[in-house]
Amino acid sequence: MKKTALLLCVLMLLSLLGCGGVSGTETTAPRQTEAGTTEPQPAALSEIALTDPSLQTSFVCEDNYRVFYEIFVGSFSDSNGDGIGDLRGIINRMDYLNDGDPNSGKSLGVEGLWLTPIFQSPSYHKYDVTDFYTVDPSFGTVEDLKELVALCHARNVKLILDLPINHTAKNCKWFSEFVLAQRNGEVDSDAYDFYSHCSAEEKKAGVAYGTVTGTDQYYECNFWSEMPELNFDSQAVRQTVLDVAKYYLDLGVDGFRFDAAKYIYYNDNPKSVEFWSWYLAELRAVKPELYTVAEVWDSDTVTDQYYPALNCFNFTISQTEGLISATAQKGDANRLAAYEERYLNTVRAKREDAMLVPFIANHDTDRSAGYLPSLNGYAQMAANLLLLGPGSPFLYYGEELGMRGSRGGANTDANRRLAMVWGDGDTVKDPEGASYPADSRADATAVEQMASASSLYNYYKKVILLRKANPEIARGDYKALSIPDSKVGGFVSEWNGSKVLVLHNTTGSAATLDLAALGLGEFTQISGFAGMKDAVLEGTTLTLGSQTSVVLR
């Protein structure tokens, strides 16, 4: 670890103790809505305090337990007026994401960015790559990427790229060379076996194929006929995808999100895991602190298998029917805590530094505001459950604004990837095919929400700060509580000799807990709380308001 970075980080955290800076921004009284009900009010940032600065001296700055933010590049911010989001648009918006000063109160405070694929590709989503070594011209240049990397690093933000290596675009030159080699029967050339191919008799049930024109062979294409899949039995392919990743690590990117990880060898998880184990060992040899997360969109029993190689997104927690959604809607917080403990025990047994990587929604799912509206406090509680928990949580761009977007009747993913609602004249447009109504995408723009103390944006900002002020939440030794006859639940997390207690009251009424009677008497001070109400500790009696979470030390 670099000592200067550590010192800087400690200083930044200590500065949170002060009552200036961010604390002055959220002092307005609750506003009455037209219906006469009180709007949800976030607790003031000044309510977040560390009880003992010395506890922070061992905070590990350079680790990977960060809050990440997924940017669907083409829909985020447009710098040149062509309507397509681009890398310079992200550069222009870095102050919104992280201005490098945690005490300024002017940024969301995320410490990681995931960019959906930026490589040359014919589609708007760019998951079908024609050239991995070229930044798609509509997104910018490699110089823009280098500038973004430098800007991120100056602000302690990690940048990871989405690497869809399972397949390429059909008009990738590798595929043309493959077809040519197939037609010419060049069985000894690398091109001949570059893509997964077989004869009619060798076709497997449940696998999708396209015809290699002019031959009797079929290529594998489980997503789309325009996305032929590479053949990972080929050493040439393995070396090629390794070189691609190393090229971007050399450029300074901090790691990758690996698309479609279980499709490397479709329906053969052990072989896919073998590939990722080899690949990650090679990459970690170059960059030991590499950040990686894989998309293994499946049940935990499948994703668990990949953990010896790399971290995976947790799909059990995500989406409409997932554990965060169910818990945030006045569900049982004990159930979520028990699940997270089980999950962590499982994956940490596979690799010591394994992380939970939770999220609520991403570019392949309906946006969460549709089922977790902020008006009734569900969005806020979901933010608490996502961010005041273990691991490295991911936000989807616009989630912090309550942006809506779902496939809907048009049944198109474009509706999940709508233009960011900036409200300041950004020229970014929706992707092709989007049909979501313009007037119902968000209740307020980014500009409006930044100016409103009670906005979801400012709520997210505060919870991220509370998480950061208590590093044990993310990375500690996690023990779920089991509070009898109550939906109030949470956990104790111990890291580096200090402990935090996190409690979530998801219900619509205040809860009173005797911490001593629960064996939690060692927690004597509130570090911060977030939610619809507040948290008060008198002696060992904690009163936790409805739809509110608290962090104690």
Ligand SMILES: [Ca+2]
């Ligand atoms: Ca543009």
Ligand SMILES: [Ca+2]
């Ligand atoms: Ca494959």
